[in-house]
């Protein structure tokens with residue numbers, strides 16, 4: 001077994017969270033071992049090809065060339081690390097309940113190789129108690145005998161992929177550890193890579209704060225999605241209303257309507273919260289209601305788009321523009337556009353899609369903008385999307401993104 005090296009960080013999971021964290025740590029003078037159990041991804045990364053938009057191939061290649069970064073599938077490499085962060089997915093299972101299988105397997109994977117005095121941090125989003133009740137018992141029961149002291153903290157990741165302003169360095173990081181020594185080590189680690197590390201009293205506070213942050217977004221998006229339907233029913237443009245309300249300098253924050261919520265976090269994390277609430281004998285009724293409103297949006301959008309097609313057309317051709325869950329990324333996880341497509345099809349529509357950042361989606365290929373359609377739905381505005389082509393051809397567009405202004409043939413949701 002190799003010996004622990006100072007300023008060596010092992011990151012478990014090299015995805016949207018793990019790889020940007022690796023590059024931020026390298027910028028701060030750390031050497032990083034990126035562990036991932038997906039062999040093809042590890043090979044791709046080691047060839048210098050970045051799997052995430054926020055990290056360029058050039059940045060990755062420079063780190064590899066300098067000898068300060070390497071990806072591996074071999075968990076034994078973590079024995080060299082003084083800090084190990086866990087950045088693996090925390091999805092929902094088929095009952096839409098927390099599925100910690102990957103988190104548990106990451107903890108099992110590192111445990112036999114955790115050196116004495118290593119700091120283990122969970123960055124994955126989960127319900128309060130995950131670090132203390134799941135990760136720590138696994139690591140402590142399987143760690144090497146001579147690893148007498150292992151430090152533990154929770155520091156939930158807040159990265160917003162594709163965000164040009166907020167990144168690993170300038171986004172303050174919450175840190176909550178199980179004891180004072182762990183807290184000091186975790187604060188020192190995040191203090192070395194982030195501009196600000198914010199100390200909280202326990203890992204549970206950090207875990208709960210992360211769920212609050214994302215639930216805040218979910219319920220506000222649901223509110224605006226509901227409000228949109230109210231405005232639309234009485235012929236008011238919701239975007240003008242949001243802009244008007246935004247002129248209030250305090251107590252209001254604008255959210256925009258859309259096809260629904262997608263991605264790895266906003267549709268998922270609040271269900272960790274509702275599950276956790278139920279475990280504690282309380283109901284998170286407000287959050288559950290917000291979840292249902294967002295889930296109903298794809299149907300609402302589909303109905304609005306179909307209402308723009310001449311009734312004599314029995315099988316309208318609908319082109320969906322943008323299938324990624326948000327602008328600027330090719331990430332289609334939990335995209336609400338899947339439900340939109342399925343509902344349109346169930347209503348007899350022929351559906352095609354176009355997204356410059358998504359080469360293949362659920363086994364189907366994109367079409368180009370020459371595809372002949374009766375109506376188009378701008379679901380996600382991607383950079384470089386030439387939807388003006390459609391307008392020139394006189395095709396009507398239902399704009400769910402508030403990005404086409406004052407054009408004939410365009411309706412806003």
Ligand SMILES: NC(=O)c1ccc[n+]([C@@H]2O[C@H](COP(=O)([O-])OP(=O)(O)OC[C@H]3O[C@@H](n4cnc5c(N)ncnc54)[C@H](O)[C@@H]3O)[C@@H](O)[C@H]2O)c1
Nearest residue numbers: 013014015016017036037038088089090102106124125157
């Ligand atoms: N993506 C975001 O915007 C974002 C933001 C904040 C927090 N988070 C949270 O961060 C965590 C990671 O999310 P992500 O978006 O980076 O996921 P991701 O799918 O992009 O990357 C996770 C990586 O972990 C690997 N992996 C899975 N199980 C593993 C295991 N047992 N051992 C080693 N590698 C394993 C996968 O192969 C994958 O490459 C989740 O809890 C998520 O909720 C994500």
